[in-house]
Amino acid sequence: MLDQVGLTVEPGTVVAVIGPSGSGKTTLGLAALGASREPVRLSGRVLLEGSDLLALAPAARRPVRAGRAAHLPQHPESVLDPVRRVKGVLKEVAALGHEGRAARRAAASQALAAAGLDRSLVRRRFPHQLSGGQQQRLALASALATGAGLLVLDEPTSGLDPVLARALARTVRSLADDGAGVLLLSHDLPTVRRTADRVVVLQHGRVVESGPAGEILAPDGPERHRATRSLLAAEHRARSSRVPAAANTPDSRQSGGVETRDIAVRRRSAAPLAGPVSLRFPAGSRTALLGPSGSGKTTFARVLAGLTPPTSGQVRLDGKPLPARIDRRGTAQRRAVQYVHQSSADSFERHRPVLRQLADTARLLRGVDGEEATEEARNFAASLGLESDDLSRTPERLSGGQLQRCALVRALTARPALLVCDEVTSALDTATRELVLDALPRLLAPAGTALLLISHDVPAVRWVAEEAVEFRAGRCVRHGPTEEVLGSYGEGVATARTMR
Template sequence: MSDLAPARFTTAEVPARPPLVTATDLEIRLPRGPVLLPRTTARIHPGRITALMGASGSGKTTLLRALIGHLPPGAAVTGTLEVLGRTPHLLPARELRLLRRTEIAYVGQDPGSALNPRMTARRLVAELAADPGEETVLGLLAECRLPLGTGIADRRPTALSGGQQRRLALARALARAPKVLLLDEPTAGLDAPVREEIARLLRHLSATRDLAVLLATHDAHLAGICADHTVRLTPEAASRALPAARTAPAPRSAPGRAAAPGQPEAPRGEGLTAEKVDASFGSGRGRRSALSGVDFAAAPGSATAVIGPSGSGKTTLLRVLAGLHPVHTGHLALDGSPLAARVQRRTREQQRRIQLVPQNPLAALNPRHPVGRQLARPLRLHTTLPRTALPERVAELLAQVGLPAAYADRYPGELSGGQRQRVSLARALATGPEVLLCDEVTSALDTDTALGIMDLLGRLRREHRMTLVLVSHDHALLARCTDTAHLLEAGLLTASGPTARLLPA
């Protein structure tokens, strides 16, 4: 079903030209399995932007992938689909590669995972450009609003913020001069000013390049100000409702840690702390500071927000606390005991106690292993459950995050972005952690599912005194779910205090 909504960025309405993409009663399902895309009809026109909306798991990513002929093996397709006069999933391999290379471009939900970490931004764009010359490459980077004056063209993806990675991936897609541009959650994990900039950029690109743009999003504000039309998908089965009763096993806390109602007040030295942390990207003359003299503290049972604009160092701070980003100077501690900067040098118990849910779960999940195997691994490493009990515990973990037990047999590539995000959270909860570091864990989820996930985390916090550290650009969510906040700007800690005081009104 299509629901047409006027866009605030659009100019005077003009008659639509023939569509470049047509889907009529298109349905995709797995053999003897669930429906991946419910029956959908849509028309995508040149020079216009169409927003694809719906709950997590409703089929948005599946539809985008169908347009580039990338479907799970054996998927059954009914209805009709035409992209530039061709049916992608029926094309011979050579013709499909040509279509993807020259006429249709796709930017996935986790763009960083598709960027070669060994190549600079300019090389990544030149790799796909018909004209790989300096002027063309820099022009594409500038067109996608990347600040060339900062030397960004010579940085690698790991030295870019999430928003910069998205714009770099967009520049790569535009280097092919496509006729159709597909975007999966292009504003997920970005702050409000960057989201507005992305909206303006997409309007500019659709008009100046005569692009047919289809974007999947949970961002109703983006769709309202940017899209000419909205197509809404509704899942056939409501698998996203989160159960209210199930909880994770109680974390194995140190003796004497009883849960206390209200704001936790930890004795001196308790909790996760960092002092005068310096961290950087690169080395030698290409070294760039990411964090400078940052102090951090999260008491047991607290909920702490890390806020700041895109590129301010929020993700780097979480990765430092998890032991996944090298520290140049500074000290980390857990309950007053020194905590090694590198996760490999931490004890097994310290590794269990501190878990990270990353912003890009696709990069963190093994594409070769089914979900059940990936959830069972931390159970084998950090619990004493017998092997015969693992399937039941895996099913319980999936249920906690609102996924059916049957998803244990799926691979990450068969899941939507929101479903991968929930699997990543379930894997982190498997160890019964005492500190959970969450990097934009609701950015790919619809509002109801996001609130359900946060209610689950809040319940674990209250019942087991689990510490939450949340990075999010959703200030309403942080105001609802956290007590204190740390404000980062350009790698510097500029303020700490109650969330209500630090978040803008």
């Protein structure tokens, strides 16, 4: 919800809105377009090039916005048509702001380039054939293709590797320098520093601080609101090297766990995983999986979970083969590998309270009675900073960061042998991210659960993982202690990006 929020986005400027998860950033971004989600009701005025959107009937707002304002939502899959190829959709979107076939084709190509996508690589693909990071950039290209004067970008760097995140920041700054007004909603403080002219700090739906970016984000600036201080302090701690505590004694980790043997995926419906990939995740281990967007990380995670059958190779649990398809795995086998998706919103039923959905996992996979399962879900949720009121809501009433943590709770209640977390910090503010990273090892320890953290967040990897694996172009190119792999990771990502 929002309470008496007012801000102005001038042409040629970037206004960044930061704040804790659930503070109202996404609601504010929609409100800037004269839009809202249930049960939000907007009041006040929303002026777009002189037109008051809220004074118009809802059906009349869309033609006023068309070609003038564009929106990149936090969940890119919500604006991608799953049954249409990239090429046709982009040309259709470009028609909102450009006349003539040649102009539309040029606008679509320029939008792909600005979003960091290779036109020849993606134009004939469907969205499901792209990685999470590629889908994020495709949604950005859809927003840019109209040539709109106002861009509302909600977490545009989530799911992007460090090189692409910096490139996107340059694109956003360039768009503003060319005259666009940008409303940037982000937890990514480095990107905010690289792009923003002004910063607005939001907490509980209220603006608690605003001003020039250099002043608000300065480490030694004037006295700031406690919400701002909390975000900056957590960012500072995240930069510090941190060696994770040993997950278990060496003897307790030699037997059992999940492993892959010579896994490869060569299907058009998935990012290629050339393989062969052979990795072990012993009980209690903590491993990070790194690599540029499109390198096969999510495809590998889906193989582990039984969602994408491999072309060759096997997934094994305690030395025994797991069926390649999840619908052929028994209850105990489905419980053994839990996968927290990069796009958490799609994994929830829209009209059921979240708490009921979280309790279903323990009830259905472990045979826990309803009351005990509900209490267990509440306890996990509290450990991750979720309030009881949050859990009583339906998914559409939660922020992206809250949904991300709910998805993590649901997987934890299965008490799996392996928990696969795909970019589970991408929608979290710095303070909440710190809480989650601190809590994860503690929550996994009682069941001896192994963790596979798929992430572009290098500080998070350093915080949690004992070992790291790097994928590049569908192959496992490096595996070893975390600090050894991270030592050359940035160089590897930059090289891979140059080659594509």
